Amino acid sequence: MSAVLASDLPGTTSQDERPHAIVIGSGFGGLAAAIRLGSRGYRVTVLEKRDAPGGRAYVFHQDGFQFDAGPTIITAPFVLEELWQLCGKRMDDDIDLRAMDPFYQIRFHDGEIFNYWSGVDAVREEIRRFAPEDLDGYDAYMKASEANYRVGFEKLGHVAFNSVADMAKVVPELVMLRADRSVYALVSKYIKNERLRQVLSFHPLLVGGNPFRASSAYSLISYLERAFGVHSAMGGTGAIVRALVKLIEGQGSAVVCDAGVAQIMVKDGRACGVRLDNGEVIAADVVVSNADSATTYQKLLSETPRQRWTDAKVAKARYSMSLMVWYFGTKKRYEDIPHHMIILGPRYKALLKDIFDRKVLAEDFSLYLHRPTATDPSLAPPGCDTFYVLSPVPHQQSGIDWAQQAEPYRQRIEQHLSKHILPDLENQVISSRLITPQYFENELSSYQGAAFGMEPILTQSAWFRPHNQSEEVENLYLVGAGTHPGAGLPGVISSARVLDSVVPDPQVFRQGA
Structure with a gap:
């Protein structure tokens, strides 16, 4: 097992003597954590297992279309602005945010519409x-x-x-x-x-x-x-990810892709670095996991004895639903479709019971239809539209065979959209991509393929969630949807803000404590 010095990674130098922090995962929580740690005097290396940063905010480029994997609803922009301020910069110089009005158009199953105006x-x-x-x-x-x-x-x-x-x-x-x-x-x-x-x-x-x-x-x-x-951000949510990476690099830190983490290294009860999938080891003074919290404990700390977040406790927790998302591009524009549309099915409580409790794939569905080209036509070729349609579905404990069920389910959604929302859709689609709970489980390493980590119920909130400062290992910290305060863009960025009060001042490590 060979050791890789952080100073050998891109964006760092061997003369850089700042204490070293590793951030596992480049979702919004991980990128925000890197900026905050960098502003406090740490040299930060963000390790991302995929070929590009973003985590859940990954971007698919296909057939001239840009598909933001998510999130696509941006609220509380001041939590982002603060990250630029920490770097002595202005967010408006890098990001063009456009206010939505209405926030959403909500369509009921009989066609009645409620516009949720600003x-x-x-x-x-x-x-x-x-x-x-x-x-x-x-x-x-x-x-x-x-x-x-x-x-x-x-x-x-x-x-x-x-x-x-x-x-x-x-x-x-x-x-x-x-x-x-x-x-x-x-x-x-x-x-x-x-x-x-x-x-x-x-x-x-x-x-x-x-x-x-x-x-x-x-x-x-x-x-x-x-x-x-x-x-909504012009250029898509991916434009925000790219701008955050630029801030990190401007601090003299690095975001390294194709660098999957296999294990968090622990010595004398303290996190001391990580071992990559290829066996290489990188030493660190501080480790921050933006990986799914259940995965952090069950897999990345599988070699470390745990008292609270044991495998049994992880398995016993309740997890959020998952998602099936169909990304598609059309060869025409649907000018009357807003940026955000919520399409409610004939059932509300009963459908949610199917998803969260019975864990069955119902015949009916409620959908979120995203048309970013309503605001930014550059996300599609001229005269075309970029869409995705999202359906909440049970997570992987359902046992649904998505290899068999995904395409028939997608076809039902396509038929519904064509009949009620997007006329002649089946003949207009020229680019298509589908993700299911398997994507969340395999690509994003989310426990049971849950799209948002632990379910946000009272007994899994605040102190009851996995703590931002690990209960199991010193110098290990958690950010992202699976820790406090929870999922959503403001939540995951706020989880990085929590680190300001729990991560030691880098001077502690300079003194060799």
Whole structure:
């Protein structure tokens, strides 16, 4: 087993004596962690097993089309802006974010449409059209959403929960906010119209949660969107990834692709580096895992005795749903289709039960249709459109044989879109790519192919999630969807902010402590 010095990797020099931090994985959480550690004086090496950075935000280039694998809904842009500020730069100089209006167009199974506008008055007009008796209830719900935002995001989103005492401090506020209720239950307290209940409660699905089970704390997403908008990046989400990599390289650190990590090396209870898939070893003072938290403990620490996140505990946890995503390019443009459309099927609660509990592939579906060329035509050849359509599906514990089921399921979705949304679609598609839960399991190393890590329920939130500062190994830290505060772009970037309070000052390692 040969050793590879970090100083031998691209972007570093043998004269660089800064303490060395390794970040495993180049998703948004890993890239944000690298920037924060670099700004504090660490020399950082980001190791990515794939041929390009991004993690879940990987980009597919095919037939002249650009397909963002995800995420494609950008909220709370200030969490990104802060990363540029740490580097003494302005995000606006590198990234062109465009505000969406409406945020989403929500289409019910009978064709009725609710436009979720950015303006409060416009949303209230939509509510008046559906159920004028719920106008006061909507205002009351948004106040409740703001209260959850003030506590769940502003106060707790970047706080390390390293002990039971840390959790005990926030219990009174969680009790006051009734965080034991589900998002759907909170919405239903104020809204009587069933369709409006669906419009206001679907948001947990954006972070892998079941609205009927996710803690009402996740209702904060409604206020987050209203306060800061929903945005899209020109050039696609991949443009943000490329800009973050540029920031890291500007700090004298490196992002190295085709460098899969097989094991986190531990000596005397401390992480001391990693072993790559090819057997090479890289030493480090600090290791940060942006890999799936279950995979981090079950595979990357398989040679290390563990007390809390044992294989049995990992297997016992509840995991988010997975996704089937069909990326396709058309030879014509569908000008009347917005950037973001949510297509709700005839069932809501029963479909979610099929996905999360029964773990069966239902005949019906609810979909998210993404048309980025509505905002940025450069993502497709002239006169063409880039799309993806996403369907929540059970994770791999379902036992679904996707080799057999994926194409028939895709065809059902295509037929539905052609009949109701995108006329003549089957004759317009000129580029096609499909991913299933197998992609999340194999390519992204997500436990059970869960698309968002552990399911966001109250008993798997804050202290109950895998900690940002590992409970098992010193000098090992976790960022990304599988740790606190959770999935979604603001969440994974905030997980990197938590590191500011738990990763030692690099001076500690300079002194040889």
